Amino acid sequence: MGPAAGLVALLAVLALRAGDPSGAAARGDTFSALTSVARALAPERRLLGLLRRYLRGEEARLRDLTRFYDKVLSLHEDSATPVSNPLLAFTLIKRLQSDWRNVVHSLEASENIRALKDGYEKVEQDLPAFEDVEGAARALMRLQDVYMLNVKGLARGVFQRVAGSAVTDLYSPRRLFSLTADDCFQVGKVAYDMGDYYHAIPWLEEAVSLFRGSYGEWKTEDEASLEDALDHLAFAYFQAGNVSCALSLSREFLLYSPDNKRMARNVLKYEKLLAESPNQVVAEAVIQRPNVPHLQTRDTYEGLCQTLGSQPIHYQIPSLYCSYETNSSPYLLLQPIRKEVIHLEPYVVLYHDFVSDMEAQKIRGLAEPWLQRSVVASGEKQLPVEYRISKSAWLKDTVDPLLVNLDHRIGALTGLDVQPPYAEYLQVVNYGIGGHYEPHFDHATVTMGRQPAPCTE
Template sequence: MRALGLGLGVPLLLLLLLLLPPPPPAPAETYTAMLSVRRALGSEGRLLRRLRAYLREESARLRRLARFYEKVQALHQDPKASVDNPLLAFSLIKRLHSDWPNVIYSDEATENTQALHAGFKEVEQELPGAEDLDGAARALMRLQDVYALSVKGMANGVFQPAGASRPPLYSPGRRVSLSADDCFHVGKVAYDTGDYYHSIAWLEEAVSLFRLSYGSWNPEDRSSLEDALDHLAFSYFMAGNISHALSLSKEFLHYDPSNRRVARNVAKYEKLLETGMAASAGPLRRPNGTRLQSRDAYEELCQRPGGQPSPEQIPRLSCSYETNGSPYLLLQPAKKEVVRIRPYVALYHDFISDAEAETIKGLAGPWLQRSVVASGEKQQKAEYRISKSAWLKDTADPVVRVLELRIAAVTGLDLRPPYAEYLQVVNYGLGGHYEPHFDHATSRKSPLYRMKSGNRIATVMIYLSAVEAGGSTAFIHANFSVPVVKNAALFWWNLRRNGDGDGDTLHAGCPVLAGDKWVANKWIHEHGQEFRRPCSTDPRD
């Protein structure tokens, strides 16, 4: 929904904002924005407090039980404590008649458990759903792929490129390892979609970890060594590696010899190997779920943030203080860095202050909804764009209005309605990304043309936060990337002067490896800019 875009007066809107609570997060949308992930951390904090209270009450109950046990046990072990004593005889009869039933059938344990259940019910609606868990698993696989990370390293809390002696891409302050059950779930998400490339890597790690801890039990685990062996064996079978599927299935039967289904699988695998019908296992190929044609170039750029300019462009690149002929910039010129000549891309440093960035994030936060992409004449959610976004009108807050004036001054373009879209604020999710795309419409059926102000001529993307790793903006055909620079604004032309789309502006938001990435996008349309960016004498320009 477009925040504050309802045509109401400003005082009434502010009153509504004060009176109405923020909308609850949509089901199965936690993983698509780090703001939602942080809110989930608060929900777990409430559960921790409930569990602490439960443990406190249960510990007190168990201490009382221990005192009862020690008292009775002491009587049984004391040779002088004879039931010939009428008082001891009375206490024995009383204990057996009433004390023991009171202990055994006490409601105290049930009441403690019910209180814990009630606490869970209070936050249950806020908790991530199954789609969130699967989305988080896919995020780990995305990071594994794009940054060529070692699965074993990720399971050990290390973000190390696979098969490389390079330093880790990210070193967290506290290293957190994944459990066998964690790795199993990631592998099973891949397994359930027939993606055996990823299922084998993650299930192998799950099997290794389960083997190390076999015999111990964790109350939070839902899977076991047998589960991991079963799924891994079938993954290898589907990948054509029959001999390994056979050895894993035999290991399974060692732990569960009565399992008839796995026994039948063993017989099937042995027959295939004996008759020579088993196809030789070829190298596993990584699936391309979104059919991304430029995947290799995209991933190489994401792994190489801040791509170096070509030698012939270096003399033409520059940094300068710019006023752009605007009185608005006379006292505080813009700090402009020309990043690329073709396509023309410039980075304006310190374009926004910390306070302004926090204000914009705060305004957008309650209105964030899953980001969508154009699909013909419609818009829909897509796996190749993982984020949430909200739209802010310039009347939302004076900070938004000032920011729009600053954009107009720096670009020299007309931002008055309908020549520009509202400010879009985006918060990326777990492994949040946006695969290669154009900002301008490539079809006249695009929803962009509903504004009746032409195509998107230019983009201004403001980095509202820093990230610890990843998240670069990669220009695929132009072969360079721009790392996240907090409070800076990235500007580029989407259209050539003749109105055609510039194919060199194909760009992507690389997955966020670590951190909380926020950006604000301002898309400016071609109508109203005829005299601000006139056509060239060269029709090809």
Template sequence: MRRYVEYYRQDLPSYEDLQGSAAALMRLQDTYKLDTSKIAEGTLGGVQSTQLTANDCFELGKLTYNSEDFYHSSLWMEHALEKLATQENKQNESDLRAEMLDYMAFSEYRKGNVKTALIFTEELLTLEPNHERATNNKRYYEKMLKDKEASEYARGEDGKTLDMDPVENDYRRSHEFQSYEALCRGEQIMEIKNTHKLACRYRTRNNPLLLMMPAKEEDVFLDPWIVMYHDVMSDSEINAVKGLATPKLNRATVQNSKTGELEVATYRISKSAWLKQDEDPVVAKINARMQAITGLSMDTAEELQVANYGLGGHYEPHFDFARKEEKDAFKSLGTGNRIATFLFYMSDVAAGGATVFPYIGVKLFPKKGTAAFWYNLYKNGEGIYNTRHAACPVLVGIKWVSNKWIHERGQEFRRPCGLYAEE
């Protein structure tokens, strides 16, 4: 019997899974500016989901507390206290409330809110007058409030909170990150220039594959040039690609800019798999279609990457190409830099999951069967820095995409150098 329990236990969620789920929920809360009470009620992106109890909110508060994310810990502890006061089952309410207040007080202290920490500590002492840690903390908080220098230290230099790593906190306050999150919410962050020049067309390139069924090409942005292709992948092809990729899905990795090694990172949360050209006729067919549409050779491109984003899955702003300082990024491939990106959307997403370009204000929302394409490099090989983009967190549903990173080698006669530097 024990063998069976151990066997099935390996498929059960681990503590690491629980931490990841909590982090994803906080990411959604911040990106989409979701109210804590709405999340607890199960309202996400207009879709009704499971409601959270006072204990559930308390667990989220503890998980974020243990990660030293005291901002979110306070939010969820406060809501846990509110739900505890309204729940019908009053069993162990006093003990649970005391524990919540203990967490709440220290979270507020770490955020620099000493007065608030003292208020929660005093409330805790009314429930448990002999609580040793709370008694000591009360003396400490009172002393800090009397001492001006200590009070300034508690708030942090320049008014910065102490609830996050300074480097991480500064990045999340950056203009780029604020633009990224605003675009994810569907906001218009800047005026899109030359919209009157945007056009749609049928693309054939005199290629036999496209003569009978031209690609439906739509301009999204002109400089850098970003286009969408409509009805470019059939449902049967999508199902086939999903079926091939699913058994191979593993946590997606990123390339370390210094070492060139692949590693997992918190700024990219998804699962991915790679499909070879000769793995299945459908893969070869999709590769041939991309070559026909773009006019670029797929012989030196990377394998077709399939990615699955679950709830909260995302990829923060990044470049697809290697910058000058990343000299060893694609050295092992021997095919040069990534000249272009072709991105298929293989599912609709109920809420969230857009592809956004923070520096030009472009946002592309997933639509099953469509694809996006853009060049990462100018004709002279220099990187196009405005192609920095991100995959927004999935708020409701599951997001499936597949992409092809096309490299420089083999394109010499297909996309020759231009006469001007930024052509």
């Protein structure tokens, strides 16, 4: 907004919720907005339909194979069946010469799977890219850090903060959903590939634990195996300085894959390192959490997120109060705004019901088709960054009369000119999985001086 000092932060929150948007998200940006995540449900429903048709085709094929099997088996089980019967003799020869060949070389199975693959290829362009998997995995790590969530709890679908012996339930989803061993492995591997062993190790440990519990069970959808998890976890521990754990896991790997020469060489290397430095057997490496971006205020920022009900209650601080606000504007005389002072330094005010539910819903609908990955200024370029995970859209007041009324309301309350060039257009933001915007300066350049707090959408 235009330069002015002491502007009250206008917290008229328009929290975008998952709707039924039109159009597809850009590949690689699905994770950055919950509306895009919700949009991914549509192609999966199409895939479910394709799989249902495939299963029905396979069930019919297997019923036919079962019929053939039962027919032939009944002939073999009937010891009284004489081969001297010319009809039986003929059918035996025919079965062995052609029937079995037709069964074994039937194209029905390949036709069923071909139809499934063709359908998948038509949907594939609407599916999230691997960058989305990476982004979603990093989002889980971000939630893990900011709220001090326990990885074992997350794997079970429980959002718990563990601090020493104290366990606090932070969120209880309506439906408990657990992660698989392969899910945990993929999260750990994203951190592993970034060289972030602080996050990789607990996720890979959980993957190893789950793979051990289901060893021998084959799941079509899994990419990884117990051997993969052991391999990555062993090297992660080695990189973190825990040679003893790396050796133990590498030896376990060789129990399942004894012919793996690379792992055998690793075992010899770890044994040599421990022989040369016996103290490393009991040494526990302390893995530091990556400080990216480097934020001096990170602990304070995350502490605010972790603290429930941290705002003082009004009766505790008399200078915090509620009132009806008109700002001496005729526009607000008949319908004043409900004002709540929630902080003095800096001065922050919350205006309740500044935007009605119907207005918010309409604004979300207007913004939905225009949502794009949020960016930050980097020199002359606008770039997406890891410390801002969201999508945003800018709405001019010419889009709908509702926006004109909203501008009038903001202007009446603040006394400021909210038209360009003194103000930006209305920005609507939808945050993604673990969506956030790290603490930052809101002014574009140093020469602009102190900029007032923006209207928060």
